[in-house]
Amino acid sequence: MSARAPGDPPSADGPVSVVSQGLAFAETDAGKRALSRAAAKAKAAEDLAGEVLAERYRLIKQIGRGGMGAVYLAEHTLIGKEVAVKVLGYEHSQRPQDIERFLLEARAASKIRHEHIVDITDFGYTDDGLAFLVMEYLEGEDLAVTAKREGRFDWRRTLAIAEQLCGALGAAHRGGIIHRDMKLENCFRIQRAGNEDFIKVLDFGIAKILDDAQANTEEAMTQSALVGTPEYVAPELVRGLKADPRADIYAVGVVMYKLITGEVPLRGESYMATLTKHLLEKPLPPRRRVPSVEIPEAVDDLVMRALEKEPEKR
Structure with a gap:
């Protein structure tokens, strides 16, 4: 490899040429778009406080x-x-x-x-x-955080929370919307009107809007794949059937079970194992899961009815 003599033009692949080419590209429309994307990407990774x-x-x-x-x-x-x-x-x-x-x-x-x-x-x-x-803006925490800190909930407290969830989901269902991702993390607990367990339902990001006029993109998103958190997914969704309000009822059943017993009703060693359990395995009733805890038979029956495999039985 011969050295460049003084006065010779810069090498086509030398550092000076590379910098020159980069500066020239930055002045083109494509270059400006690339720089804009890079700047936006860097900014998104930052804390935007003050913007x-x-x-x-x-x-x-x-x-x-x-x-x-x-x-x-x-x-x-x-x-x-x-x-x-x-x-x-x-x-x-x-x-x-x-x-x-x-x-x-x-x-x-x-x-x-x-x-x-x-x-x-x-x-x-x-x-x-x-x-x-x-x-x-809500000041509080989700039920998963509360349950992790406080442990099992009293059945009375659980029913009071479930009543709020059913009220919220009932309003959604009447409006033609199915949540499809009910879980403790999407139940936000705040203090309001003297109630320390006032619940706000969050995250309708994978909801299904029951509207024949919905956009094709929405239709594809709601039907192309099984969505939701596996421990809360209703059996009919695992079978590939379309979601309806009864899938949300099943998820509320899981929420109640988790709050009362401290455990979800069904969990496998993997994602697919958990889904299979929802299809084939009947969970232990709460009273048998935690026999040392006071749970009325009527509450036991309510939770187990919400967790029925067949939607029409819920």
């Missing part, structure tokens, strides 16, 4: 982060109201199916007005193309 979205939502602090994105406490700049803003991560904001799920959550929750369902008020995009939705 103002849609000229009216000032992000105060990050209060949660998950696989899909982050949640912020925010303030409406014009009226001073505190809200929660969920910002979808960069990668998810580029995927049509994730945007559709985000939109579905907003549409489903806003279609139902009920005191036990989180209120979603707005949807939009940041200047960097990240999708976000705005919901009421």
Whole structure:
């Protein structure tokens, strides 16, 4: 390999040429788009506290982060109201199916007005193309956190919570919406009107809207795959049947069982093993699962009826 003599033009693959080519590409439309995407991706990974979205939502602090994105406490700049803003991560904001799920959550929750369902008020995009939705700000914790800390719930407390869940889901079902992902993590516990167990149902992101006019993307998303958390999935969904309100009843049965006994009714060593148990195995009634705990027979029967394998028996 010969050395370059003074005055010779730069090598086509030398460092100076590479930098020159990079600068030239950055000035093209494709280069500008690539830089914009890279900047948005980097920004999405950061804490966006201090940013103002849609000229009216000032992000105060990050209060949660998950696989899909982050949640912020925010303030409406014009009226001073505190809200929660969920910002979808960069990668998810580029995927049509994730945007559709985000939109579905907003549409489903806003279609139902009920005191036990989180209120979603707005949807939009940041200047960097990240999708976000705005919901009421709740101070509290989900039931999974409470149950992990406090252990088994008294049956009276469990029934009071189940009554709220049934009220919320009943309103959703009357509006033609099936939640399809009822679980402790989606039951948010706050204090309101003297009730320390006031429940708000969250996350309608995989809900099914029973509307013949629904978009093809929604139809594909709701029927193309089994969705939901395996410990809470109704047997008919494992068999590939369409979801109806009775699938949510089954999930509420799992919630009640978990709160009363401290365990989910059925769990296998793998995802598929758990689903198979829902199909083939009858769980032990709560009174037999925890014989040392006071559980009235009527409560035992109620929980087991919600967990019937055949939807028409629930």
